[in-house]
Structure formats: structure tokens, C-alpha cells
Amino acid sequence: MGRPVIQNLAGRFGALDKRVYILSLGWVVSSAGFAMVIPFLSIYFHEQLGLSMSAIGLFFGFTTVLRALPQPVSGWLSDRIGRVPIMGWSQILRSLTFAGVGYAIMTGSGFLVIAAFVSFNYIFGAVLNPAANAMVADLVAKEQRVSAYAMLRIGGNLGWALGPALGGFVSDKSYSALFYLAGFLMLISGVYFFYALKDVPRKNGQRGLADFKWGDILNLRQDPRLLRHCLISFALFLVVAQLIAALSVYCVETVGISRAQLGTLYAINGFMVVFLQFPVSSFFKRITLTGQLTVGAMIYAVGYFLVGLAPGFGFLILCIVIITIAEMIVSPPAIALVANLSPPEAYGRYMGIFGFFHMSGWSLGPTLGGFLLDIFATKPVLMWASISVLAVGASILYHNFGRMLTPAQNSALRAGVE
Numbered sequence: 001m002g003r004p005v006i007q008n009l010a011g012r013f014g015a016l017d018k019r020v021y022i023l024s025l026g027w028v029v030s031s032a033g034f035a036m037v038i039p040f041l042s043i044y045f046h047e048q049l050g051l052s053m054s055a056i057g058l059f060f061g062f063t064t065v066l067r068a069l070p071q072p073v074s075g076w077l078s079d080r081i082g083r084v085p086i087m088g089w090s091q092i093l094r095s096l097t098f099a100g101v102g103y104a105i106m107t108g109s110g111f112l113v114i115a116a117f118v119s120f121n122y123i124f125g126a127v128l129n130p131a132a133n134a135m136v137a138d139l140v141a142k143e144q145r146v147s148a149y150a151m152l153r154i155g156g157n158l159g160w161a162l163g164p165a166l167g168g169f170v171s172d173k174s175y176s177a178l179f180y181l182a183g184f185l186m187l188i189s190g191v192y193f194f195y196a197l198k199d200v201p202r203k204n205g206q207r208g209l210a211d212f213k214w215g216d217i218l219n220l221r222q223d224p225r226l227l228r229h230c231l232i233s234f235a236l237f238l239v240v241a242q243l244i245a246a247l248s249v250y251c252v253e254t255v256g257i258s259r260a261q262l263g264t265l266y267a268i269n270g271f272m273v274v275f276l277q278f279p280v281s282s283f284f285k286r287i288t289l290t291g292q293l294t295v296g297a298m299i300y301a302v303g304y305f306l307v308g309l310a311p312g313f314g315f316l317i318l319c320i321v322i323i324t325i326a327e328m329i330v331s332p333p334a335i336a337l338v339a340n341l342s343p344p345e346a347y348g349r350y351m352g353i354f355g356f357f358h359m360s361g362w363s364l365g366p367t368l369g370g371f372l373l374d375i376f377a378t379k380p381v382l383m384w385a386s387i388s389v390l391a392v393g394a395s396i397l398y399h400n401f402g403r404m405l406t407p408a409q410n411s412a413l414r415a416g417v418e
Contacts, residue, residue: 020148028155033183057368074128074130076348091193094121095187130355147281158270162267165266225341229334230357246366290401300391340408372386
């Protein structure tokens, strides 16, 4: 990488509001705690409790409602009472639920008790994202948006790089200790948000709780562009979600790698984002936001198709590299496009609506993956080919969606990648 490119990246790092860096650091701790346990939760259910992949998929499908419904409520609340209280309390409550899982595992309480604690954790975790994304929109100008969301992703993926690597080691010793440690990290994150961040004053002030209506969330006909983006992103995130439950179980049980090697795969994913997110964003700087989403979805299709051909750990490293490249292309423009479509007084609400569809895709993804793993247990190529077809469909839809947007709404340069 030449000196001008390095100077350009360094300049964009330094130009952001300092609270973006504070928020990103808190995101490191939060993501590390979550990523430490989630890839190994499916393995624990399957190996220790004897649940089938279909049953595990059904459980994660149940969490779809739990993860999706709080998103619009959180976004709406953050517009009225502030971003920081939502973020801080969500993390503190998550720490209590992870401690509950650790105690349930230690005492042998069984699946139902563990599932209850995990379900509450998903509820409180879903509250965090809309408030954080809205706060970024508050803090930076339009020309810095993609850079700021990329910075937030770097913090989150640094946590994803550290968490699974530590989780793979701790889970070999004790599953209960794994969840206790995750809870402690969540507690640190919540307290940090409260003491290190301050909300941007709201110009419209705080309004009454009676302003909230579920019908306003479900009725998106007045904003067809946001609706189209939400629906396509739902399909795309069904694909993205295979990175967690389906891929982890497939790699360990079908390909036959160790849990420590699985942790290494997730560490590669996280560190790639940490070191390459800004260069990748710069490389695609002259492509529209929907153009980036089109390319990223197609690369996802290639990466997941190759997973079905993987004979061992080395080939899986190639697959995770391709999948991570797709992730780096897709994630910042997806959020930046929501911000570009939103009026400033409703950043939280729009982020919450998008989060509803985003999280629904993330939650239903493991259900889809679990059923496909069971159906194509002896033909893994067909399982991962099915996921690839879905990614190709999302790519085509985003390509067509770009024609509905104005240059100001769709330009990556105007959204902040310079």
C-alpha cells in the first residue's frame, strides 16, 4: 500500500468525532463477550445436550421474534430519551443473563433454563444496535458516514477476532466459566458506555411515549425505498447469518476440524475486518452503495458455495477469507444507505425499522441453515449451493434497486468514502 493511500486512511481515522472511537472501543468489549460464547452455543446444545440441528434451528428461529421486535422500539426510544441510556442498560442486563447461563450449565439445569436466559440476552442485545447506529448518524456529517460505520465495524470485529479464540480455549475447560467471563465483559461494556459517552442534544426535545405506534413500523408504503432496502437486506442477511451456527457445526462435525481451529477461523474473520475494512472501502469508493451491495452479495455466493467443497481446515481458511471480503463490502454501505434515506429527527426510528429486518434475517438464518444441514446431511454441496442461490438473488435485487435512488441517496462518495 502506497504512502498516499496510508495518509488518506489515517486522515479519515483522525477526522471522525472522538465519540465514534469511544463507542467503537465499547463495541470491542461487547463483541468479544458475545463472540466468545455464541459460536460454541450450538456445539454445546448438540454435543452436550443431544439436540438435533433441526431442534437447534427451531430454537434460533424462536429467537427471531425476540431479536427483531425490540429493534424499532429501541430506535424510537433512543430518539426520545437518548442513545446512551439504551446502550448502557442493554449491556448490563446482558451481563446478568450470561451469568445466569453459566450458573444453569454449572448446576445442570437443562435446555429450557439455558434457553430462557439466552432468549433474554438476545432481547437486550437487540436493543443496542439501533441506538448505536443512530448515535453515529448524530455525530458525523454525511461525507463521513461510511467511514464512521466502518470504524464501528472495526471495533466490533476486533471483538469477534479476540472472543472466539479465547472462547475455544475456555470452552475446552468449562462451558460455565465461558459464560461467566462473557457476562463480566458485558458489564464492563455497559458501565463504560455510561461513563465515557454523552448524548448529542436533541433539537426536537423529548416527546411523549404515546407517539409510538406499531402501525407506523409495519406500514412502510409511504417510504418504498426504505421498504425495498429492508426486504432485500432480509434475504441477504439470511445468507450472512450462516457464519455462526450452521458454519460452526458444519466445520466441526462434517469437515472434522477442532474447536480451536474453528476459533482460528473466526479470528481470521475478525482480524481481516480490523486491518482491511478501510482499504476495502477505499477500493470501492467510486461504486454506488447499491453497487457495493450487489458485488458483496455475489462474492458471498462464491464463498459459501466453496464451503460445500471444503476437504479440510486449509480450504476453509480460503472460504472464510472470501466470505469476510464480502462482509467488508456489504456492511458499511447497508447502514449508510439507511442513514441517507432517513430524516435527521428520525435516525433512531429508521435504524430500528432496518434493524427489525436485519435481525430477522440474522435470526432466521440459523433456522434455515439447520434444516438444510439435516436435509442435505450426505450432500453438503447442495446445502451450501442453496445458500449461494439466495445470495445471487439478493445481488440481482440490489442491482435493480439502484435505479430507484437519486445520486445523492446512492453515492458512496457523498456518503463518506473518499
